[in-house]
Amino acid sequence: MTAQLLYGGAGLMLFVLGIWSFLVHEPLLRKVIALNITGAGVFHVLIAVAYRGDAAPPDPVPHALVLTGIVVAVSATALALILGARLQDSDDDA
Amino acid sequence: MTQLVLLLLFDAVLLITLLGLALAAVLSPEPRRAVMLFIAFGLWLALVWARLHAPDVALAEAAIGAGLGGALMLAAARRAARARRQDAEAEP
Amino acid sequence: MTDPTFATRPDPARAAERDRDLKLLLAVLLALLGVTMTAIYALALNAGAAPRLADLALARVPQTGVDNPVTAVLLNYRAYDTLMELAVLLAALLGIWSLGPAPAGFQRSGPVLAGMVSWVVPLLIVAGGYMLWVGGYAPGGAFQAGALLGAAGVIVRLAGDPQAGLPGEAAQRWLLVLGVLVFTLVGLGLMLFGAGFLTYPPKLAKWLILLIESAATLAIGVALAAAYVGGRPTATSPLDPRPSAQPK
């Protein structure tokens, strides 16, 4: 339980850190990094909930959710960065 | 008892490093450095998840989150650096 | 996203100061939020919901056709999620393609890097195949295997091939949809035979899951490599109305 709380709490810290950075930093790359850290925080909470000590096997359901979430996050990251690149191209043309 | 305390200490070091890497990544204004720190954060996160008996997710995070996500971001950082250089040349 | 009025504000020093104060205020508020949420999370942990779905999920693993519990959740209990997640990856890539052709690749690499690529890439592909197979009973599976394939593509592109070793556009399109297509057709086939959408008969489960995973691995690998390429395969670029998207 202590480990679950400790690790989950760290996940929540990552969540708020990511949100803060998303809100205050303007450049796209920094926003994308911030969103990824926000997401990692939520995933971290789920992994912590799944952990059941070193003796019992962990809960596989949150693990699967996080795996899904990681792929979704990288998909969104890719699209956001390419949108940013096109924006930069059109600025260069202007 | 001592073992428990040692383990807790180990957990604390893992997590403080993790939070430190995340903080450094979001605070770094230089794109390439920020991405490098983010990749380090992702790899460290994978390590922490391995510690929590989540090897499947740890592998995926290292390969997809830190690896491919990082590669995509590095490409973006390169573009940002190029744009900055061009701006600097445009304004002598 | 930048407010143009910022630049013309009369006193930039005061504006910057107020900006800093705002950031600080936001940080304090979010820190409070973090502490509150941690307290609530502690409450949730102690709510007595444990072991949650863990025991049930682990108990049913022998009937799923795989031995790795995470693979059992991903490809059996919650296969529908995984199907839709593959669709998310496809949507992101189609979005990237809709934005224009791929920018030019890097310069062709020197002999040392080229030599390294020639053995790293096959190694990654073999490792991907191994990862896919091992996922049935040990850590690994379609996503990790697909990521290794994608990484092979990234390395090939870094070594100078602008298309990251991917085949032509037509083949790429089929490979991209392969994962979702096989997944959906298996699901619909089962429905047609009365088992229900994505409800595997226990005897066939192992092989159906392996079939879906193999297709998904290829699709994920191609999608990730193509996302790194960053645009439509350049064979179609003469048709593109915006040649300006090419970097100068």
Added chain:
Amino acid sequence: MPEPAMTAPLVLCIVLPLLGALFATALPGRAVAVGIVTALVTAAAAVALTLAVWEQGTLHLVLGGWEPALAIALRADGIATALVLMANLVALGISVYASGYFQDAIRIRSFWPLWLLLWAALNGLFLAGDLFNLYVMLELLGISAAALGALTGNREAIAANLRYLLVGLLGSITYLLGVAFLYTAHGSLDIGILAAAIAANEQLFAVDAAAMTLMISGLALKAALFPLHFWLPPAHANAPAPVSAALSALVVKAAFYLILRLWLDVFAPVTGMAAAMLLALLGSAAVLWGSWRALRAARLKLLAAYSTVAQIGYLFLFLPLLVATPEGPARDNLLAALLLMAVTHGFAKAGFFLAAGLVQTNAGHDRIDELGGTAQRLPATTFAIALAGSALIGLPPSGSFIGKWLLMQQAIATGQWWWVVVILAGTALAAAYVFRVLSRAFGLEPTPLRFITDPRAEVPALVLALVSVAVLGLASGPLWTLLGLSGADA
């Protein structure tokens, strides 16, 4: 376990557009044909679903043959079915329109697969019975919507949709944290199981309230609830016309539907007057601000986008009334009125945007002050704008007239008269912005040659607008039956 044949439409509504998207991707040369065929069969599946729910009531299907806790469920109740039917008919209209709208090969190849993926995500979202599955659907919806919105390729569209994508991601991550809290406290992701667990564990009020706050704030961002609406007008106004129609009529509504679903089904024991008042207050601000900005908008599509902000606002006004009204015919009527307004807006806004797209293509721009003579050049399109506009105002006999009427009636009955002021002010502003467009369009010009000039483009807009006014207003009774409600027919 119900017969597979009976629950088949539930699966088909999601799988058919998904398959269509795959074939449109793999066979880019035939994208239009694949798209149109898919649109027809998907709409047919939605009609089949409606008939099945009409006859048997709520459909429920657990995928995979496992215990419901372990598996993902699909479910279609009256609310979901009404929205699925609306969304699929509107999407069919948009598809017909889009088959003639896009001209160059690249756009056609890009549009159809993404559009069908968006359609699959919409149906998947309306029919999902699992909170994590909803997260995946939200992401599919958000990513395909942002990609479609950027399809015009100009700088404004890319910038606006990049912002839309990022804001949407922030919203869905926040939603996901709420889901994680619920899983921690109750050990389930299934909506039905969670609803029972929340009702049975009153001591966990703090956890449930926190989860609700996180999830609803995340979704409010996606539903563009004031003041989180800032991303909507540029994203919707700069997208290609069929995409604008889909975004404004359907995608935003999906986020609102999810809020309603959580509010009514999952968090019913947790919701209270305070939360409802807050949301309704933001809704009122959205009604007034959105309508005001629509009135001041220089461009037709921007006007329509701001009008969406206002129309979503109305839907939030229902929440405090739902809290204040006890179970019974009055509450049933209120719920049906809410659905009627959402559905009417779906048809009307889609028709409005499609017509606006035609005006833009025809005139080469959509600046409202320079639209003189549109009524002569495009009489059918102008008529569609007038019809859709009257539904946006809430003139009789449109569906939103009945919706607003019941809303005001119940506001007075529960003593919350102040919402009536908001509704009347919003209605007056809506009348002003719609007539502003029409007065320009009916500028002096020679007499029209033909009522319809381009049937494939003009008919969908006209039909959608007509449905919002005539069908939904004059024949709204079946909605009550579909919802399984006892309320007196309005």
